[in-house]
Amino acid sequence: MRLFNFDRIRFVGERIVWHIAASLRLKVTHPSFHLLHTFSIAPDAQFGRSARVQVFEQAGTLKIGARCSIEATLILERANSLIRLGDDVSIGEGTVIHSAQSVIIGNHVLIADAVIIRDHDAHGLMFSQRREERSRAGLGERYWEVVSIQPVTIDEGAWIASRAILLKGVHIGRGAVVGAGAVVTGDVPAWTVVAGNPARPVKQLTPEQ
Numbered sequence: 001m002r003l004f005n006f007d008r009i010r011f012v013g014e015r016i017v018w019h020i021a022a023s024l025r026l027k028v029t030h031p032s033f034h035l036l037h038t039f040s041i042a043p044d045a046q047f048g049r050s051a052r053v054q055v056f057e058q059a060g061t062l063k064i065g066a067r068c069s070i071e072a073t074l075i076l077e078r079a080n081s082l083i084r085l086g087d088d089v090s091i092g093e094g095t096v097i098h099s100a101q102s103v104i105i106g107n108h109v110l111i112a113d114a115v116i117i118r119d120h121d122a123h124g125l126m127f128s129q130r131r132e133e134r135s136r137a138g139l140g141e142r143y144w145e146v147v148s149i150q151p152v153t154i155d156e157g158a159w160i161a162s163r164a165i166l167l168k169g170v171h172i173g174r175g176a177v178v179g180a181g182a183v184v185t186g187d188v189p190a191w192t193v194v195a196g197n198p199a200r201p202v203k204q205l206t207p208e209q
């Protein structure tokens with residue numbers, strides 16, 4: 001019987017080095033950051049000075065594709081939450097993406113500055129739930145059971161303009177445009193421009209345009 005499994009030791013060593021490098025590059029902030037998170041980041045992805053990643057529970061997954069340019073804060077809030085960016089995604093300063101389950105962004109998506117994308121409401125709708133939430137927070141627990149969580153998906157080529165808010169469960173179709181300051185509460189079909197609060201279609205595009 002071998003006393004040491006050198007392959008295993010090397011694997012763990014590489015993983016530690018990789019995570020230290022990734023966490024420095026991404027300014028990963030939170031004491032709970034540890035090796036159970038899966039980060040897959042294209043070597044040519046670029047992170048600006050204001051880009052950062054926050055992880056709150058174990059085993060989140062962050063995937064960032066080729067040539068992405070990120071100035072945003074990306075938050076993996078719950079165990080097994082996922083943020084996945086395709087290739088050539090650009091995200092501006094002050095934008096915050098909150099994932100408690102999954103936020104998936106396709107190739108060539110342009111997200112402006114100060115956008116908020118969240119796949120969950122963060123709190124229960126009822127006062128009794130929020131009161132219970134406070135007492136659990138004192139014990140260091142999140143009360144996810146009462147929080148409405150639904151995945152967010154943004155398809156290839158969409159453009160989310162400044163200060164838009166995308167709420168839980170929305171699906172932004174291919175090539176769609178969300179106008180500045182819009183609050184999106186439902187799905188946006190492909191090649192459609194929406195604006196307002198709640199966002200409504202204001203213009204139709206065609207794929208050739």
Ligand SMILES: CC(C)(COP(=O)(O)OP(=O)(O)OC[C@H]1O[C@@H](n2cnc3c(N)ncnc32)[C@H](O)[C@@H]1OP(=O)(O)O)[C@@H](O)C(=O)NCCC(=O)NCCS
Pocket residue numbers: 120121122123125148167183185186197198
């Ligand atoms: C207000 C809120 C909690 C309501 O959630 P909900 O009860 O699940 O609401 P629903 O998604 O069922 O929406 C009900 C209706 O209100 C509308 N609506 C919901 N939130 C809205 C908003 N913020 N602005 C405008 N309209 C909104 C929906 O379009 C829907 O209208 P419809 O029936 O005509 O389609 C939620 O929409 C929200 O704003 N979540 C974000 C919470 C947040 O910012 N948390 C941050 C940390 S405190």
